Amino acid sequence: MDCSYFRARINHYVDGELGYLETAELQGHLSFCADCAEELAQMSEVRGAMATWGRTELAPPPGFAERVAAAAALEPKPGEATVGRVVGDALDALDDTLGRIPLPGGRTIPVKNVLGYGLAAAAVLIQVERYLRRARELKPL
Amino acid sequence: MTPSNLKWATLPDPTPAELARAADGEVEAFKTIVERYQGMVYSVAYNVLGNHTDAEDAAQEAFLRCYRKLPQYRSEATFSTWLFRLALNSSIDYKRRERRRPEPVEVPDVAAGEQAELGDGITAATLTSALHDLPNDYRVPTVLRDIYGLPYQEIADLTARPLGTVKVMVHRGRASLRLRLQAEREA
Known part of the structure; x- marks a missing residue:
């Protein structure tokens, strides 16, 4: 089976951009096409990992806040024209x-x-x- | 560089009095704000720019913009949302100005253990390495869309690219990441 038609829609599906009929059509295809279902599952896993990574906070190098404060001290006061x-x-x-x-x-x-x-x-x-x-x-x- | 879990998100926004002191040029008050939000701003810069040297410069620039614009901050948006946008804009402006080649693969020093596991067998190290290897044209829109959940139109405006192009870049970025991470899991 040529899955390219449906694969092109998987990205739009995960972005919530498909209409009702297109969604139903894709879901129908996914129910019996293991390859496309696997692609969707993998894409969802990657997006899930990225979302988790986005909630992870990295600490900047030591002394970062001090360097920023020192640079701010050289600036004119915030309200000053x-x-x-x-x-x-x-x-x-x-x-x-x-x-x-x-x-x-x-x-x-x-x-x-x-x-x-x-x-x-x-x-x-x-x-x-x-x-x-x-x-x-x-x-x- | 160890990750903590969104320290800023669990803290209340700075009080109007704290903001007023910082906006009045009190550097110590501003430093308190920097200490509270430095993780968020630095993470945004790192994810957009892909290396620590540029991330530090861009994060510093974002905080200096914040300092200059403090008198313009209005509480319609939370302070963290306002600062997040400043960090994003500073990082993208930085990328536009500094078209350097990224440094060799440099994976954040994510502490071993459960923090490094992002789910489904994907670790922070493999994800950041895969993101780092994406072409810049793909990485930035993909990061903005799938890490920070920005709408496509906003990404198009921020990156000054046509909407259709941005969507294609994100789709290709996702495909590259999927194949790369699948290959890593199978290896």
Whole structure:
């Protein structure tokens, strides 16, 4: 039997993305196909192990908290306005307000990146235009 | 590096007074927060980045972001959830910036015994080694989906990849892990 149709659906099944009919169809197949049932069982075991691993907390190297605290002590106070923070907060606010622009192929790009690229392109164009104007001015008669 | 079982999850969130002191620049108060949550932040960074050197750098960066953003924390989300998101974003940003080759296989020093057993004959050492060997493009989405349970759309946004691509990467990552762990069990 060609199981590829059902195997392609096992991932969607474990993600809970199959509809009622597709689920019933897959479960019917699993009830008599030992290979596909085994694949599902193994995948469930791996996902279970990963979830357990995700609940396991690793201890960082000794002295980590002290190093972080020392680095924090060198920072301006959290509420203090610095140029970097003001710009960063403004960009974050832009991100929250404007969101992301959808691109072809399902990708998205933050609006602030588009604005950044636009500003960079404008700066380059201004420099090129200056260069060309200067070259025209210096052109021998 | 020994695992404990989610120390932060069993502790209450820092009190508003503790947070206010830290947000006011009291480094000792901030250090108490770091000590409480360092395991969670470090684990997130390690799972996303796959090696201890980068994990330490990214975890430190996450805590410094936390320090800078403390005045913006609002209690709509629990503090641990807010910090978890910061850790995740810092680790992914770090990965984007530092496209280094991962270090040679480096398995966390998980203490022997029942803690190393994750179920169904899979040990922490075999799982982390298998995760480490996945290509980066597969590992990060698979970790975000199956270790941290993030929705696909959120993974697509975080990794700046199309939704369909993210799903394919997770499916391939799972398939590679399944085959690798099956081979290890049979060996």
